[in-house]
Amino acid sequence: MRSRFHFLLPLVLSALAAPLLAAEPPQAPYIRCVQNELAALGAAVPVTGRLNRATKTAAQTMQKRFASSAHMALLPKLSEISAASWCRELASLKPELRKFMPSASAPLFMSSGGPGSVQTAVVRESFQSVERFFQARYNLQLASRVDVAGADSGAELTKLAIALQRGRGVSYGGMSRSVGRNCRTPSIYFSGQAYRDQLLICWKREAKFDQAWRRKVGPKIGAIMAHEYMHHIQYELTNSKVWRNNYRSQSRMGPAWMVEGGAEVAEYEWKIARGGYRRLSLAELMKPASKSAKSLRTMLENRSVKGLEQYLTARYAVYLLTKRYGEQAVLNYWRHVGQGKSWEAAFRAAFGQSISSFYSEFEVMRRDTQRSASYMAGG
Ligand SMILES: [Zn+2]
Numbered sequence: 001m002r003s004r005f006h007f008l009l010p011l012v013l014s015a016l017a018a019p020l021l022a023a024e025p026p027q028a029p030y031i032r033c034v035q036n037e038l039a040a041l042g043a044a045v046p047v048t049g050r051l052n053r054a055t056k057t058a059a060q061t062m063q064k065r066f067a068s069s070a071h072m073a074l075l076p077k078l079s080e081i082s083a084a085s086w087c088r089e090l091a092s093l094k095p096e097l098r099k100f101m102p103s104a105s106a107p108l109f110m111s112s113g114g115p116g117s118v119q120t121a122v123v124r125e126s127f128q129s130v131e132r133f134f135q136a137r138y139n140l141q142l143a144s145r146v147d148v149a150g151a152d153s154g155a156e157l158t159k160l161a162i163a164l165q166r167g168r169g170v171s172y173g174g175m176s177r178s179v180g181r182n183c184r185t186p187s188i189y190f191s192g193q194a195y196r197d198q199l200l201i202c203w204k205r206e207a208k209f210d211q212a213w214r215r216k217v218g219p220k221i222g223a224i225m226a227h228e229y230m231h232h233i234q235y236e237l238t239n240s241k242v243w244r245n246n247y248r249s250q251s252r253m254g255p256a257w258m259v260e261g262g263a264e265v266a267e268y269e270w271k272i273a274r275g276g277y278r279r280l281s282l283a284e285l286m287k288p289a290s291k292s293a294k295s296l297r298t299m300l301e302n303r304s305v306k307g308l309e310q311y312l313t314a315r316y317a318v319y320l321l322t323k324r325y326g327e328q329a330v331l332n333y334w335r336h337v338g339q340g341k342s343w344e345a346a347f348r349a350a351f352g353q354s355i356s357s358f359y360s361e362f363e364v365m366r367r368d369t370q371r372s373a374s375y376m377a378g379g
Helices: 002-020 028-040 053-065 083-093 095-100 118-138 154-167 175-182 211-237 256-274 282-291 296-302 307-325 327-338 343-351 355-365 369-376
Strands: 109-111 147-151 191-195 198-202
Touching: 028 053, 028 083, 028 095, 083 095, 083 211, 109 118, 109 154, 118 147, 118 211, 118 256, 118 327, 147 154, 154 175, 154 198, 175 191, 175 198, 191 211, 198 211, 211 256, 211 327, 256 296, 256 307, 256 327, 282 307, 282 369, 296 307, 296 355, 307 327, 307 343, 307 355, 307 369, 327 343, 343 355, 355 369
Parallel strands: 109 147, 147 198
Antiparallel strands: 191 198
């Protein structure tokens, strides 16, 4: 297996050479992106990869100039932490600025099949189709470059994840334990995981990975990627993609039902957009929520969402919010969290409703399609 990673060697060497130069700030690629964008928009900003007064002043001026853009208005002050969001939102103003985003360079794709294998092809084509979907449907393109790996065992997936990290000269640590929690060796099911700059897919081990396998599992792998890609969006919108944060921090992006429900809704919409999947009726969407023993409030107290029934309950809650307030309002919830607001304040800012009133209403709505339909219609 190891010989397959030869192409990573030059990258690893350059990463080792880096400490000989003056250390770059960890968010330098995003700061460089912002400086390039500001300069392209006419500001006199040198491109250094370091935050300085000229860059901060130019950013403030640009925020005023584009005050009519809701997303620009929701940006917190430019800092190391918010630089990725600045890089993304400035690029969304003009398509020609997208080339400055770290995501403009091609991600690395790896699989346990090695380069040129059917498995690597599935990983690549699924991810690219999910990227196109998010761009077309939500008008969202990540600023961060997400590398992708897939394997049929936790042990293999861990190796690939570490190889991808080496390719960037970083090490998250603790990968074996973390990956192993959701991917057995050998794997007997499908699952996905999102880390700071990685999306990992675990699939069931098969005797043969051929074109028939590719056709059969392609939609399933794509659906899992759509779910995990939404986590990357949440990660970036909340300004959590910073150097210390290699693992998804639900306590920051939360509540957990919003995070998982948001990802479930995106996955559902992706399946419909891809074709071959029927739009569900309101009663069908509601059914798992009506049977759930847990309310949103108890999921919140447990700080996690566990099991299919809870995931689909969370999906129903976010589905109702999406239908009433629109997809952009749900995405703006995370932008508000990214400004440093608490969950409650962000919820109120995005939806104009308190989170506790939504909890109470949801307890009725999850068992009543009529009440749900009238809520969705704004009643
Ligand atoms: Zn998830």
